[in-house]
Amino acid sequence: MCVSAVAVLLGITLVNVFRPGDAISPELKERLEATAAQRMAQAPAPSPTPAAAPASGIDLIVNIVPRNPIKAAAEGDMLGVMFFSLFVGIGLALVRTPAALRFQEAVE
Secondary structure, X not given: OHHHHHHHHHHHHHHHHHOOXXXXXXXXXHHHHHHHHXXXXXXXXXXXXXXXXXXXXXXXXXXXXXXXXXXXXXXXXXXXXXXXHHHHHHHHHHOXXXXXXXXXXXXX
8 A cells, every 4th residue: 555655646746847748839739639539529439338226335345355366466456455455454453373473474
């Protein structure tokens, strides 16, 4: 989590220092916006998908818990990884056996 916070702070700092896009002339900016608008107009319209039923609170919690924490980490599901890590930490804090302490030392 500290790495994510450092990355966010670094990104915000670099954007404020270098201010990307400030050197673009107004004419070039208008031309780029017109080109983007043309491409959007030419793009095929997305097909309408049926609206899913709103998920209940229990469904949201169930979907946060990863079925496979290794797969969640490999796919970049950070919320699932953080949820799994939180509950492993809670479990280690509650269970004070020699095996749990060895596991905690290995993880640290």
